[in-house]
Amino acid sequence: DTGVSQDPRHKITKRGQNVTFRCDPISEHNRLYWYRQTLGQGPEFLTYFQNEAQLEKSRLLSDRFSAERPKGSFSTLEIQRTEQGDSAMYLCASSLAYGFYGYTFGSGTRLTVV
């Protein structure tokens, strides 16, 4: 499978717990993006990387969110002390630099905080 893969597909967690999601991009893509999507809304930008460097982090992202891409390959997104408002689909995408040829998305991780 040469697409973008995300793990897990679904996560149910209790409020206050920490969760971590993983994204494996297409191998030759040096850009990796994280988005959050709630029902009826378009994907909302969270952060993105070029190789291992985190280039931008959304102002909407609280300090409870952190993302890493330590070796410029896979990435993790961690949410600490989850809140019910964190319930959403978390999407990962990858692209070649500048994305002139478009962006490929993974199937997403659906997070439910109870």
Added chain:
Amino acid sequence: RKEVEQDPGPFNVPEGATVAFNCTYSNSASQSFFWYRQDCRKEPKLLMSVYSSGNEDGRFTAQLNRASQYISLLIRDSKLSDSATYLCVVSDDKIIFGKGTRLHILP
């Protein structure tokens, strides 16, 4: 002003009709433009890139007007399988999505 704005929808149109989606963007430095399709509870998938000269792919035609900062998507002879949400995407480095316009094709 939102970075990317789309028609609010939903659009309910009969099978065979022509459908037009509109999108405006605020950042004049944007470099790349796309239309994505998203089915219910699925990830967005690239439908087509949008070029200044306009481009066509079968029943789908995309147009870009940089001066007006406007993008459009036209679907001709719509099919039931075209029912989905259509997302306008603009990139100046990171990618920004519109809210999406939901399309229902009616038999």
